[in-house]
Amino acid sequence: MAALSTLGFHHITMVSSDARRTLHFYRAILGLGLVKRTVNFDDPKSYHLYFGDEKGSPGTLLTFFEWPGQPRGRPGIGGVHHLAMGVADEAGLLKWKRRLTDLGIPVTGPKNRGYFMSLYFTDPDGQILEIATAGPGYAIDEPADGLGQSVVYPAPSQLSGSVESAEFESRTHPEPVAAITPDMRLSGIHHISGITGDLGLAHEFYTDTLGLSRVKQSVNQDDGRIPHHFWANYDGHSVRPQSALTLFGWPPSYHYAVGGVGQTHHIAFRATDVDEQRAWREKLVTQGLSVSPVMDRTYFQSIYFHAPDGLLLEIATDGPGFAVDEPVAHLGEQLALPAWLEPDREKIEKALVAL
Numbered sequence: 001m002a003a004l005s006t007l008g009f010h011h012i013t014m015v016s017s018d019a020r021r022t023l024h025f026y027r028a029i030l031g032l033g034l035v036k037r038t039v040n041f042d043d044p045k046s047y048h049l050y051f052g053d054e055k056g057s058p059g060t061l062l063t064f065f066e067w068p069g070q071p072r073g074r075p076g077i078g079g080v081h082h083l084a085m086g087v088a089d090e091a092g093l094l095k096w097k098r099r100l101t102d103l104g105i106p107v108t109g110p111k112n113r114g115y116f117m118s119l120y121f122t123d124p125d126g127q128i129l130e131i132a133t134a135g136p137g138y139a140i141d142e143p144a145d146g147l148g149q150s151v152v153y154p155a156p157s158q159l160s161g162s163v164e165s166a167e168f169e170s171r172t173h174p175e176p177v178a179a180i181t182p183d184m185r186l187s188g189i190h191h192i193s194g195i196t197g198d199l200g201l202a203h204e205f206y207t208d209t210l211g212l213s214r215v216k217q218s219v220n221q222d223d224g225r226i227p228h229h230f231w232a233n234y235d236g237h238s239v240r241p242q243s244a245l246t247l248f249g250w251p252p253s254y255h256y257a258v259g260g261v262g263q264t265h266h267i268a269f270r271a272t273d274v275d276e277q278r279a280w281r282e283k284l285v286t287q288g289l290s291v292s293p294v295m296d297r298t299y300f301q302s303i304y305f306h307a308p309d310g311l312l313l314e315i316a317t318d319g320p321g322f323a324v325d326e327p328v329a330h331l332g333e334q335l336a337l338p339a340w341l342e343p344d345r346e347k348i349e350k351a352l353v354a355l
């Protein structure tokens with residue numbers, strides 16, 4: 001059998017303190033679809049919301065557990081620093097800047113990150129978010145068929161504090177943007193950036209274990225002392241969208257991530273089907289990892305394990321998908337429950353705050 005290699009991200013799961021506020025932010029402000037309104041299967045007293053494209057395609061999914069009254073966490077080693085969502089180009093990015101700014105949401109950028117242009121802001125719980133353009137891509141400073149082979153440094157003009165970067169950051173869209181236009185469409189997970197205390201070990205894990213390839217060895221453009229490496233599904237010619245995981249390499253003495261509100265709970269990678277997932281599970285176990293049994297999440301099947309520095313990871317199957325219990329045109333409109341929770345529907349609905 002060919003070596004296993006994940007196609008990329010299936011979903012990212014974050015923690016919200018207030019499902020209603022989160023729904024407003026991601027659906028009304030960012031324009032994502034609510035593709036499933038359900039409860040945490042391991043704790044049915046609280047919501048689990050899934051946002052994504054019209055069908056809830058893998059790679060577009062942002063999901064939230066609601067943990068009301070819980071403290072905020074903070075990024076650190078073994079955690080995720082930020083989530084980037086994709087937009088087609090700079091014109092769309094600038095419209096987002098104008099829209100968010102006009103809504104009173106503080107925005108940093110756009111910044112020219114070389115491989116893409118980026119805008120930064122946070123959600124109401126403090127989760128750091130980025131919107132990044134699709135291009136120009138990773139081949140701007142090394143050959144497309146030789147990405148990630150050696151260390152490359154950003155152009156001085158890209159670095160924070162340069163005249164060019166200040167000029168770049170002053171750009172915005174000239175008119176108010178009241179409604180989201182088609183060119184602003186957010187295309188799912190552009191990249192996820194985490195923090196590790198051991199880049200070498202992380203490299204071994206994401207390549208040997210998950211089958212990704214390192215596509216960039218660079219430095220943090222806001223702090224050149226910190227290495228910043230990128231891994232993705234890469235066939236030697238092109239980098240697959242919705243597959244780029246980046247890690248900042250912190251000194252191991254720095255602080256660890258604290259889970260909680262405003263942080264990422266876990267990241268899920270794709271397995272195309274249950275057979276591939278079974279192969280993944282065997283491989284992970286053979287490599288000595290502690291892996292959960294296969295869990296039935298109704299919309300996909302999941303296995304869970306940890307990256308070397310503690311980050312919780314999942315491998316989720318592409319199917320059966322979100323139309324398994326409601327029509328595609330009506331995804332997310334009603335509270336959906338798995339069969340084993342259906343007998344408790346009335347009790348569960350009573351305990352939840354209406355959205």
Ligand SMILES: [Fe+2]
Pocket residue numbers: 082084130191193
């Ligand atoms: Fe980023």
Ligand SMILES: [Fe+2]
Pocket residue numbers: 011013266268302314
């Ligand atoms: Fe998950």
